[in-house]
Amino acid sequence: MAWTRKVLRVDLTNGTCKPEPLNMEWAQQYLGQRGLATKYFVAEVDPKVDPLSPANKLIMTTGPLTGTPASTGGRYSVVTKGALTGAIACSNSGGYFGAELKFAGWDMIIFEGKSPKPVYLSIENDKAELKDASHLWGKTTWQTEEGIKKAHQDPQVRICSIGRAGENGVMYACIVNDLHRAAGRSGVGTVMGSKNLKAVAVRGTLGVSGLKDAKAFIAAAAAGKKVLAENAVTGQGLPTYGTQVLMNVINEMGALPTRNHRDVQFEEARKISAEAMAEKRPTDGKSHLVTNAACFGCTIACGRISKIDETHFSVVNKPEYWGASGGLEYEAAWALGAANGVGDLEALQYANLICNEDGFDPISFGATVGAAMELYELGILKKEDIGMDAPFGSAKALCELAQMTAKGEGFGKILGLGSARMCEKYGKPELSMSVKKQEFPAYDSRGIQGMGLTYATSNRGACHLRSYTVASEVLGIPVKTDPLVTEGKAELVKAFQDATAVFDSAGLCIFTSFAWSLADIQPQIDAACEGGWTMEKLGEVGERIYNMERLFNNAAGFTAKDDDLPPRLKTEPAKTGPAKGLVNGIDKMRPEYYQVRGWDANGVPTKDTLGRLKL
Known part of the structure; x- marks a missing residue:
């Protein structure tokens, strides 16, 4: 087993x-x-x-x-x-x-x-x-x-x-x-x-033994690897450019949240993109990207290993940061960059190293800095509150604030609260771009409507990895859907959420789902695990997991009111790009989603749903 x-x-x-x-x-x-x-x-x-x-x-x-x-x-x-x-x-x-x-x-x-x-x-x-x-x-x-x-x-x-x-x-x-x-x-x-x-x-030196049918498993795993290798995303895009391949794509779509979601396109996106990471620097003739890297057993190798420019202001006299280390992923590059209007690739790499070194989430950190910069520009936060000038676009402020947050010093303690608690403290809760106090990732839901419903209904707070409808709405995987409409998004989000729960529970990376459907992992699970793992059983397992998480949150005090987006995304239309003039249609999608899920109007799973899923 x-x-x-x-x-x-x-x-x-x-x-x-x-x-x-x-x-x-x-x-x-x-x-x-x-x-x-x-x-x-x-x-x-x-x-x-x-x-x-x-x-x-x-x-x-x-x-x-x-x-x-x-x-x-x-x-x-x-x-x-x-x-x-x-x-x-x-x-x-x-x-x-x-x-x-x-x-x-x-x-x-x-x-x-x-x-x-x-x-x-x-x-x-x-x-x-x-x-x-x-x-x-x-x-x-x-x-x-x-x-x-x-x-x-x-x-x-x-x-x-x-x-x-x-x-x-x-x-x-x-x-x-x-x-x-x-x-x-x-x-x-x-x-x-x-x-x-x-x-x-x-x-550990024991290895993994006792697969139900080792021969069938090796064959199923090999077939799965072939599908990944032949897919344009998992076989070419991710190995070559990593997740950063998305920076220019999402920016052109008008769905790159910029300056705390005031804008949906960043004029300096190109400077912080995968393409920029691969180009040679004028300062030393070397590129930011050293190589790609893979996690255990991975045939995709989307990881980035990067080397910072030693002459950059952030690391002058700091040789400990000159070596090759973990490079920027798309979410981190967006949160440290576009979210704050910062177009300095080396500054983003430095802030990312600090996040890795002292163990804090670059998405929440970067988005919280974005909210602080907006509070500063509105005059609510002053230079003496922060300890420096912190307008949108300040690479220097970004780097210093990362250090302060890591050490728990000065304004870093306030940033460490996250954007929801910080914005509440300064009387502007609506400036926190979050759901259930967790900050949004790198997709503006005015330009990708399904992601608005994904964020609002994610059991762990705003998250792209619980239902990556970007795959369908942007990349056409497994089917192409229109990112600018709300129709059909309730069914799409539920399908992604349930399938993702299975990928996560199997021990596999969600990036395989760019190429694999449940039909590709079913033979692998069935050959490895006793118990007869059919497609139907896997589908039910995914749905059961999602509803179980929901029940815990309901018991913890979360209600339908928490399945919502900040006012900005519902009332301030996108100013540029394909989504110009649009807001997110969460209020239309949410009741449809509850219905598709088998939940009542308050977002609580019905007795029928609980009975069917044996919860």
């Missing part, structure tokens, strides 16, 4: 680590990773719990295909109640940590309580123990990883950790693994910090 059938339960309060069998009945209903860990979480945690109290739990989890030869089978997720949102959080990461956890023989780790002092969890196959991390507290994720590898005398140990942002209570702190991969959104790192848990270090 593709599950290890083992769960590690770590009681941080009492310092104990105990194995227990995986609930296989639940595995048949929820598959793994996002679905299965969320089932454990909602069964054990009061939805009203304060995210930062010891009573909240934090689960690190793999999927049944994690660590197998399936392409992109290296994912793991972190499930908790999000510090930023107060909603169910499931944050997904690539790199090598997830596969290593599986190789050590564990499906998931459940962290409970709060340690009286800073600790890290060390796992070597079936041996698990909590170790003192007092010497690592106050260190960055990079220093933590280096320190643990040195202490263990093992360069192959895989580590995920929090930086100073997670320790200092930045509300959108991440958990960073492999130096620049992250479980990035909703403040999962903040929850980890509240538990005095600094890191998890894993060394």
Whole structure:
């Protein structure tokens, strides 16, 4: 079987680590990773719990295909109640940590309580123990990883950790693994910090064994890899340009949120695009992009490894940032760039390095800076409040504010609250471009209507990875839909949300869905896992997971009122581009969506829906 059938339960309060069998009945209903860990979480945690109290739990989890030869089978997720949102959080990461956890023989780790002092969890196959991390507290994720590898005398140990942002209570702190991969959104790192848990270090040598039908699985995985290789997006676009391939495309569509969503096109988008990353710099004749990179088992290799211009103001006299490191992804480049009107590629790379090094989400950080810059331009925030001039377009302010947020100093403490809490503090809540207190990603929903419904109804707050309708509305995958109309978007969003829940729960990267449908992963799951995984069963699993998350949020106090967009997107029409004159039609789409979902007018799943899904 593709599950290890083992769960590690770590009681941080009492310092104990105990194995227990995986609930296989639940595995048949929820598959793994996002679905299965969320089932454990909602069964054990009061939805009203304060995210930062010891009573909240934090689960690190793999999927049944994690660590197998399936392409992109290296994912793991972190499930908790999000510090930023107060909603169910499931944050997904690539790199090598997830596969290593599986190789050590564990499906998931459940962290409970709060340690009286800073600790890290060390796992070597079936041996698990909590170790003192007092010497690592106050260190960055990079220093933590280096320190643990040195202490263990093992360069192959895989580590995920929090930086100073997670320790200092930045509300959108991440958990960073492999130096620049992250479980990035909703403040999962903040929850980890509240538990005095600094890191998890894993060394696994057991591999993955016991696939239901190894021969059929290898054949299905090979067929899947062929589909990825022959697809224009996964075989060419993403390997060559990474996710940054989208910058110019989305800008031309008039859907690139600019200057805190005041505008939908950025005049300097070209300067911060994938094409710009690949061009040679006039200063030293080298390009920003060094190479592409892949996570464990990935045949797409969309990752970017970049090298900053050593003469740039941000790194003069800072040689520690001169080496090659994790490069800009589209979301980060947008949030640090267009969202603030900053067109300086090297400044974006520097701010991104700070986010990686100290473990905070560049999307929420960049969008919060955008809101602060608007407050500054409106005269509500003054130079003395921020500690500097911070107009839209200031690369210098962006870099300094990143440093201040990482250290929890000065105005950085206010930025660490996130845009919703910050804008409320200054009497302008409507300037926070967020849903459920989580900031929008890089798509303006006036130009891509389906994304407005996606953001509004996402269980973890505004998110593109819960239903990437951009695939259909922009790229024509699997079918082309008109981005400027609301018709049919309710069905489209539901279909994407349910399918995404299956990809996430299998342990696969959502980027495979540019080429794969459920029909491509069904044979892989069915050959790996016992239990007869038909298309119908997978479809039902996806829908069950989405409704389970919704029920948790409803019990936590979220209502239909929270399935909404900021006034700006509903009342201020796009000024330029194809969407000129349009606002988002969320008020029309939401009731249609509730109906399609089998929810009542208040967004609560009906008895019939719950019965059908065995919830």
